[in-house]
Amino acid sequence: MSSITQVQSIAWGTTPQGEPVHLFTLRNAQVEASIATYGARLTSVRTHDRKGTMGEISLGADELAPYLTNKSYIGATIGRLGNRLANGRFTLDGTGYQIPLNNGPNALHGGPVGFDRKVWTAQEVPDGVEMSYVSPDGEMGFPGTLHVTVRYTLTDNSLRLDYEASCDKPTIVNLTNHAYWNLTGDMGDLSHHLLKLNSESFTPINSTLIPTGELRPVENTPLDFRTPKEIGLQWDSEDEQVQLAGGYDHNHVLASAEEPLRLAAEVTEPVSGRTMQVLTTEPGVQFYSGNFLDGSFQGRGGSIYKRRSGFCLETQHFPDSPNHPEFPSVRIEPNAPLRSTTIHRFSA
Structure with a gap:
């Protein structure tokens, strides 16, 4: 039997460009999670310990300001291309593309202004919230206009992330979430996990x-x-x-x-x-x-x-x-969107 999930939203500040940012909090009997429209970002996850005490198990801040200036991707949705790209370069159908470098000789997490630095559109859905972003053709050097959604939902003791990305021409995409976890409940020593x-x-x-x-x-x-x-x-x-x-x-x-x-x-x-x-x-x-x-x-x-x-x-x-053509492909086609799911299941 599913727990009933409550969804609440508040105004959470504005970016330096004047874009309003909102924070959505999902809550049921077992899990609480907060997601900001800035970077479609997981800012807080709270669960029970073995004594039944709720505690914070992810790194994050209670206000927008630290996220605007820090580059550690805490809790953010990462894209277009998660992780590192050698020399910021790739070739698609015989055409070479250059992504701006932001990690020594490489491009990291989609370049200097990735999806983590964007304000996403949000709408409530059953048991959660769906974040959407449209990345225009050529943004950070990537080809094609890309429509992305990330849906965060709570079900019983689980936080579920459903990703979808579609493009008007062949492109590459690798989406992930960059939550930092610490299950102690008080940001204690990590080494014994x-x-x-x-x-x-x-x-x-x-x-x-x-x-x-x-x-x-x-x-x-x-x-x-x-x-x-x-x-x-x-x-x-x-x-x-x-x-x-x-x-x-x-x-x-x-x-x-x-x-x-x-x-x-x-x-x-x-x-x-x-x-x-x-x-x-x-x-x-x-x-x-x-x-x-x-x-x-x-x-x-x-x-x-x-x-x-x-x-x-x-x-x-x-x-x-x-x-690396020998690796699983990150290419998507207009008629074959990316769909991906990750579930975090909590217990004590």
């Missing part, structure tokens, strides 16, 4: 965090989370891949399943008893241990998010996919 990933292999990276093209088995590496392991146990390992990323920042190849929606990850925080399962239709998940958080984002209650204050599980197609 137990993580299990349904992945036998990962995509190794080079010195600029671009995949080499190889699919490498996780066995006998610090990236082996096939059985639950504390995430802090080897995040300072001497392993070359861990050193290159300054911790974990790797795409894991998800095991195939008969059903399109597969279990990608399960995380448990032993003290609070909270568990989060992540299910997705995507072929990969980027496990990122918050290595680049630097204290510049002031979160709720004046908290400062320093290095490794939160971790990400970004369900996605693989990084730099347009330059």
Whole structure:
């Protein structure tokens, strides 16, 4: 039996360009989630611990201002192309495209002004809210006018994200959400979270965090989370891949399943008893241990998010996919839109 979800919205400020931003809060008996129209962004998720106490389990702020100036993508919908694109370049049907660089020699998360910096249109839907954005042809160098929706809904103990993207000509798209999680309920120590990933292999990276093209088995590496392991146990390992990323920042190849929606990850925080399962239709998940958080984002209650204050599980197609034909394709056609679902299921 489904819990009844209440949806409330408030005015949440304006951008420097004068665009009004609204905040929608979804609430049922088990989960609360807030989503802002700036970046179609998850700003808060609250769930119960084993004692029944509600606590905050995601990084975020109570006001708009920190999101306008900070570049750490906290909670944002990422697009057009999530993750890194080598040299900001790709070729489609014989035509080369250049995306502005914003991550050393690479383009990250769609370039300097990605979907995370846009004000989306919102409308209430049953049990949630749907965010929409139209990306014009040529925005950040990408071809085609792209219509995107992200629908956030609550059902019982789950937060569901449904993505859809359609374009008027062939283009590339890789959408994800960049929530940072910390299941302690009080933004406590991250290292003791137990993580299990349904992945036998990962995509190794080079010195600029671009995949080499190889699919490498996780066995006998610090990236082996096939059985639950504390995430802090080897995040300072001497392993070359861990050193290159300054911790974990790797795409894991998800095991195939008969059903399109597969279990990608399960995380448990032993003290609070909270568990989060992540299910997705995507072929990969980027496990990122918050290595680049630097204290510049002031979160709720004046908290400062320093290095490794939160971790990400970004369900996605693989990084730099347009330059690796051997990877699952991120190309979409006018008659074949992208549809993708990710579910976060909470328990204690």
